[in-house]
Amino acid sequence: MPSVELKTDVAIGVAIPARNARGRVARLGSAVDAILASHEYPPVIEKLLAEALVLTALFGALLKEPGGQITLQAQTEAGIIDLLVCDYLGGELRGYIRHDPERLADAGPNPSLFALFGKGYLAITFDHPVMEERYQGIVPLEGDSLAQAAQNFFAQSEQIPSIVRLAAEKREEGWSAGGLLFQHLPEGEEGRTRIHTRLDHPDWPHIAILAGSVKSEELTDPNLPLDDLIWRLFHEEDEVRTLPAIKLTRGCRCDPVYVRSVIARFPDEEREAMIGEDGMIRVDCQFCSTSFAIEPSELSGGSEVSKA
Numbered sequence: 001m002p003s004v005e006l007k008t009d010v011a012i013g014v015a016i017p018a019r020n021a022r023g024r025v026a027r028l029g030s031a032v033d034a035i036l037a038s039h040e041y042p043p044v045i046e047k048l049l050a051e052a053l054v055l056t057a058l059f060g061a062l063l064k065e066p067g068g069q070i071t072l073q074a075q076t077e078a079g080i081i082d083l084l085v086c087d088y089l090g091g092e093l094r095g096y097i098r099h100d101p102e103r104l105a106d107a108g109p110n111p112s113l114f115a116l117f118g119k120g121y122l123a124i125t126f127d128h129p130v131m132e133e134r135y136q137g138i139v140p141l142e143g144d145s146l147a148q149a150a151q152n153f154f155a156q157s158e159q160i161p162s163i164v165r166l167a168a169e170k171r172e173e174g175w176s177a178g179g180l181l182f183q184h185l186p187e188g189e190e191g192r193t194r195i196h197t198r199l200d201h202p203d204w205p206h207i208a209i210l211a212g213s214v215k216s217e218e219l220t221d222p223n224l225p226l227d228d229l230i231w232r233l234f235h236e237e238d239e240v241r242t243l244p245a246i247k248l249t250r251g252c253r254c255d256p257v258y259v260r261s262v263i264a265r266f267p268d269e270e271r272e273a274m275i276g277e278d279g280m281i282r283v284d285c286q287f288c289s290t291s292f293a294i295e296p297s298e299l300s301g302g303s304e305v306s307k308a
């Protein structure tokens with residue numbers, strides 16, 4: 001295998017067969033910078049989005065099918081943040097957060113997860129287009145951190161004992177965000193009926209302790225290759241397999257043709273109401289802040305959309 005730089009904007013998979021455990025480790029650098037550059041978020045929101053993007057990458061790295069998609073969504077009732085959305089498709093990541101800047105400023109420099117989200121929910125959707133499968137799990141957004149909320153997701157929604165660690169810091173050269181996810185799989189692993197998924201399986205606490213011993217600085221250190229990090233954590237295990245690396249990038253899939261086709265489906269009178277002072281309908285992509293200007297006359301009279 002050609003050596004891939006396993007330092008940043010990359011995820012790798014790990015299997016520890018003798019312990020029935022699998023893991024994913026990811027680190028993001030310039031991909032996070034590129035995503036954050038489309039927005040002007042305060043530091044608290046930037047850090048949270050950086051962690052959420054790493055979490056999304058870890059979920060994405062679990063997909064077996066290249067066309068599979070992961071969407072992570074946190075929604076709240078009356079929280080400072082009312083919506084957080086990240087998604088993953090083929091190594092491409094994007095995300096945004098909608099929040100109330102005034103209330104955030106009042107919450108101080110280190111608001112708790114509860115202060116940010118209030119009574120919130122975390123929904124994770126797995127889309128497998130080839131198998132035409134869609135699966136969504138929803139859990140209350142509880143705990144001190146996004147990592148803990150993700151652990152709850154696996155425990156409650158999937159009944160898979162899991163450990164999740166996330167960290168993000170802004171360095172001189174830009175953001176660095178890293179994370180790991182380890183899970184206990186039953187004997188026989190994927191594709192078979194789960195028989196022995198139990199929290200008290202003796203192999204699991206051992207792996208959870210080793211994985212949980214990772215330091216935030218190790219997750220975010222852009223000079224520490226991920227395979228070296230895995231070695232540090234698990235070098236006493238008999239066999240640790242790593243899977244091929246997945247390159248991670250920022251990618252937005254907003255598409256002017258699609259945006260126009262959506263607007264074209266609105267009734268005429270609703271479209272009229274969307275026309276701005278300059279006579280154009282403007283639609284902004286929430287993910288990348290690209291603004292699409294649409295000439296209303298192009299859309300009148302039906303849903304035929306000409307390609308720009």
Ligand SMILES: [Zn+2]
Nearest residue numbers: 252254285288
């Ligand atoms: Zn976009």
